[in-house]
Amino acid sequence: xxxxxxxxxxxxxxxxxxxxxxxxxxxxxxxxxxxxxxxxxxxxxxxxxxxxxxxxxxxxxxxxxxxxxxxxxxxxxxxxxxxxxxxxxxxxxxxxxxxxxxxxxxxxxxxxxxxxxxxxxxxxxxxxxxxxxxxxxxxxxxxxxxxxxxxxxxxxxxxxxxxxxxxxxxxxxxxxxxxxxxxxxxxxxxxxxxxxxxxxxxxxxxxxx
Amino acid sequence: xxxxxxxxxxxxxxxxxxxxxxxxxxxxxxxxxxxxxxxxxxxxxxxxxxxxxxxxxxxxxxxxxxxxxxxxxxxxxxxxxxxxxxxxxxxxxxxxxxxxxxxxxxxxxxxxxxxxxxxxxxxxxxxxxxxxxxxxxxxxxxxxxxxxxxxxxxxxxxxxxxxxxxxxxxxxxxxxxxxxxxxxxxxxxxxxxxxxxxxxxxxxxxxxx
Numbered sequence: 001x002x003x004x005x006x007x008x009x010x011x012x013x014x015x016x017x018x019x020x021x022x023x024x025x026x027x028x029x030x031x032x033x034x035x036x037x038x039x040x041x042x043x044x045x046x047x048x049x050x051x052x053x054x055x056x057x058x059x060x061x062x063x064x065x066x067x068x069x070x071x072x073x074x075x076x077x078x079x080x081x082x083x084x085x086x087x088x089x090x091x092x093x094x095x096x097x098x099x100x101x102x103x104x105x106x107x108x109x110x111x112x113x114x115x116x117x118x119x120x121x122x123x124x125x126x127x128x129x130x131x132x133x134x135x136x137x138x139x140x141x142x143x144x145x146x147x148x149x150x151x152x153x154x155x156x157x158x159x160x161x162x163x164x165x166x167x168x169x170x171x172x173x174x175x176x177x178x179x180x181x182x183x184x185x186x187x188x189x190x191x192x193x194x195x196x197x198x199x200x201x202x203x204x205x206x207x208x209x
Numbered sequence: 210x211x212x213x214x215x216x217x218x219x220x221x222x223x224x225x226x227x228x229x230x231x232x233x234x235x236x237x238x239x240x241x242x243x244x245x246x247x248x249x250x251x252x253x254x255x256x257x258x259x260x261x262x263x264x265x266x267x268x269x270x271x272x273x274x275x276x277x278x279x280x281x282x283x284x285x286x287x288x289x290x291x292x293x294x295x296x297x298x299x300x301x302x303x304x305x306x307x308x309x310x311x312x313x314x315x316x317x318x319x320x321x322x323x324x325x326x327x328x329x330x331x332x333x334x335x336x337x338x339x340x341x342x343x344x345x346x347x348x349x350x351x352x353x354x355x356x357x358x359x360x361x362x363x364x365x366x367x368x369x370x371x372x373x374x375x376x377x378x379x380x381x382x383x384x385x386x387x388x389x390x391x392x393x394x395x396x397x398x399x400x401x402x403x404x405x406x407x408x409x410x411x412x413x414x415x416x417x418x
Contacts, residue, residue, distance in 0.1 A: 058227070062254060063261040099255075
């Protein structure tokens with residue numbers, strides 16, 4: 001029984017504090033669970049291919065140098081916004097997205113060469129996101145300040161909150177110096193009918209041409 | 210057609226360089242794909258709950274303060290090794306594991322209160338890991354320098370490379386001032402017979418008592 005008492009008295013070995021702290025920080029990242037955080041931390045500290053300091057530097061650089069464009073909300077550096085500053089872009093079209101990251105797939109598709117407006121989210125009463133939380137005032141200002149009539153293309157998601165956001169924007173933009181359009185809904189390219197859900201099929205029928 | 214030529218001439222917008230660099234660094238982490246890296250980077254830069262600088266600091270601190278114990282290979286800080294420096298531990302038992310991270314589950318189980326020796330890997334001719342790549346010399350030295358006879362407990366994995374490593378260690382430790390044991394193999398606790406593979410069942414029969 002002395003053995004048991006002794007074992008209780010002895011502190012169990014854990015990671016040194018800096019490792020434990022790193023694991024805790026990694027665990028906070030989205031999609032990283034406790035096991036992954038531990039594995040990544042160990043890899044960072046032990047693998048010869050790992051460069052923890054270069055990751056740390058990249059974090060600091062991105063955090064200090066990257067901000068939001070005050071006009072469109074996309075990522076901007078000290079040199080300015082890569083979208084708003086590009087004079088070759090069509091200034092009569094503004095594509096409204098929820099998040100800055102959504103600009104990238106649109107750009108990669110090459111489907112659009114106008115300007116963007118990032119709302120910073122979508123209306124969601126359940127999560128306490130009201131119109132005041134989104135960058136809607138800035139959009140209205142851009143429309144009002146434009147010399148020509150603009151086309152506002154609503155590229156928010158096709159989920160309930162996205163539809164609500166689109167509906168709200170249609171309302172506040174009504175009568176302003178702009179036309180409002182919404183991205184088409186229908187079958188995704190390469191998608192067979194057997195994989196389409198009912199709502200998608202309904203929208204595809206409604207939008208047939 | 211002028212439109213198409215124009216679109217080609219226009220550079221597609223991508224993330225600002227610091228964001229792209231951060232995504233590239235995150236993509237190098239084990240288990241993090243391109244999509245996850247992008248999502249984590251965006252979260253780090255945009256979420257109000259994210260603290261990129263505190264993650265950067267944790268990385269720098271862990272990288273600069275945490276090293277390997279020169280004796281056992283477990284994580285050690287400037288204050289020393291939490292295992293080797295604990296005088297209450299049984300110095301006549303050395304548990305041999307592949308990686309320092311494997312010390313933690315053994316400690317959490319509370320099944321062992323001796324010392325450890327981390328090999329830094331396991332023998333694997335296919336991956337060019339030979340005995341020279343593992344910290345086997347240090348283990349022999351510890352056994353040779355011990356005043357009392359020690360028990361070397363081989364807690365390497367039960368896979369092919371683990372068995373090869375165990376076999377090799379048995380060989381080089383034969384005739385030295387130590388006894389060599391191997392962790393028992395058999396049914397995992399709580400595991401029903403229907404989930405056990407043939408090799409596990411065979412080992413469980415062999416090891417019956």
